[in-house]
Amino acid sequence: MSAPLARHAAAPTAQQIGRAATLALYDELALSPKPGLVTLTDRGSHTDMDAHTFMRSLFALRGYFVRIAELGAAGAPFEALEQAGIAAEARMLAATGGINTHRGAIFMLGLLCASAGALAAQGERPTPEGVRAALHRHWGDALARRATRASTLPGGIAARRLGLRGASAEAAQGFPTLFNTAVPALRAATARGLPRQAAQLDTLFAVIAALDDSNLAHRGGLAGLRFAQAAARGFLAAGGAAQGRPAAEAIGAAFVRRNLSPGGSADTLAAACWLQRLG
Numbered sequence: 001m002s003a004p005l006a007r008h009a010a011a012p013t014a015q016q017i018g019r020a021a022t023l024a025l026y027d028e029l030a031l032s033p034k035p036g037l038v039t040l041t042d043r044g045s046h047t048d049m050d051a052h053t054f055m056r057s058l059f060a061l062r063g064y065f066v067r068i069a070e071l072g073a074a075g076a077p078f079e080a081l082e083q084a085g086i087a088a089e090a091r092m093l094a095a096t097g098g099i100n101t102h103r104g105a106i107f108m109l110g111l112l113c114a115s116a117g118a119l120a121a122q123g124e125r126p127t128p129e130g131v132r133a134a135l136h137r138h139w140g141d142a143l144a145r146r147a148t149r150a151s152t153l154p155g156g157i158a159a160r161r162l163g164l165r166g167a168s169a170e171a172a173q174g175f176p177t178l179f180n181t182a183v184p185a186l187r188a189a190t191a192r193g194l195p196r197q198a199a200q201l202d203t204l205f206a207v208i209a210a211l212d213d214s215n216l217a218h219r220g221g222l223a224g225l226r227f228a229q230a231a232a233r234g235f236l237a238a239g240g241a242a243q244g245r246p247a248a249e250a251i252g253a254a255f256v257r258r259n260l261s262p263g264g265s266a267d268t269l270a271a272a273c274w275l276q277r278l279g
């Protein structure tokens with residue numbers, strides 16, 4: 001599952017856009033070590049899920065990412081994307097026995113696949129700049145309206161209470177942490193010649209340092225979020241992935257002691273991997 005897609009000279013099909021999303025979510029799952037998060041061999045801060053749970057979820061979601069790229073290509077209104085996302089969430093929960101593995105990814109990567117589908121329908125390739133502009137052009141107003149609704153999820157509630165930018169607010173602002181932090185970090189690490197997983201790890205830490213991750217806020221309060229962000233900044237300042245596994249593993253152990261899991265950051269890394277695969 002780890003080979004990058006061949007570079008497409010022409011705009012990708014909905015099938016290729018959706019398949020890249022599934023592969024990017026697998027990239028994120030396979031990255032190891034990864035603080036507090038589930039990997040192929042480690043449950044991080046989670047007692048209710050492991051790699052098998054994530055693989056079942058991924059399998060259940062394959063068709064969704066293709067479908068939402070098709071909806072984007074057809075110029076569907078936001079309500080149609082939302083219905084597809086809600087149905088995908090139900091399939092994820094049925095596949096995992098009620099465990100939330102990919103709710104954030106269904107939302108974020110779903111919107112990004114729809115944007116790439118809209119671009120592809122115009123014969124355009126999904127560059128980060130193009131995807132960002134398409135998202136804003138087609139669904140920006142609806143996302144801004146949607147972000148004013150009160151969340152019923154623990155992360156969204158914590159984000160609102162603490163005045164943070166949770167998933168809905170991040171989307172309404174056009175995913176600034178993805179486009180301003182994750183994409184440049186992954187590009188720079190790749191250009192420096194870092195091996196693929198080392199580049200992804202530095203990108204994940206750059207995202208943790210910058211994102212108001214509502215999972216961290218829900219599990220650890222504001223103190224937990226700030227602890228994770230400071231640890232990520234310290235990891236990068238000390239040389240990042242080039243320090244070797246033990247430095248990342250030590251931060252992982254500190255996250256597990258505090259029950260911290262940066263699920264929103266993991267989704268943002270997956271979105272950057274998806275853009276890289278389609279690039």
Ligand SMILES: CC(C)(COP(=O)(O)OP(=O)(O)OC[C@H]1O[C@@H](n2cnc3c(N)ncnc32)[C@H](O[C@H]2O[C@H](COP(=O)(O)OP(=O)(O)OP(=O)(O)O)[C@@H](O)[C@H]2O)[C@@H]1O)[C@@H](O)C(=O)NCCC(=O)NCCS
Nearest residue numbers: 085100102103104105151155156166167168170214263264
């Ligand atoms: C729009 C919704 C996604 C809800 O929005 P809301 O603003 O209420 O959401 P949040 O709670 O802030 O975040 C929802 C998930 O998004 C990820 N996330 C967190 N922070 C951010 C952020 N700042 N920016 C972007 N994304 C973020 C995160 O998902 C990941 O973590 C989950 C696993 O973590 P875990 O710790 O296990 O979480 P819990 O379930 O809370 O359990 P415990 O901690 O108690 O064990 C996993 O989902 C990852 O993906 C947040 O969880 C939305 O729900 C919605 O309306 N969906 C339907 C519509 C839709 O999908 N449409 C798509 C096309 S429009």
Ligand SMILES: Nc1ncnc2[nH]cnc12
Nearest residue numbers: 029037038101263266267
């Ligand atoms: N690998 C992972 N572990 C735990 N929560 C996540 N949310 C998204 N990816 C995750």
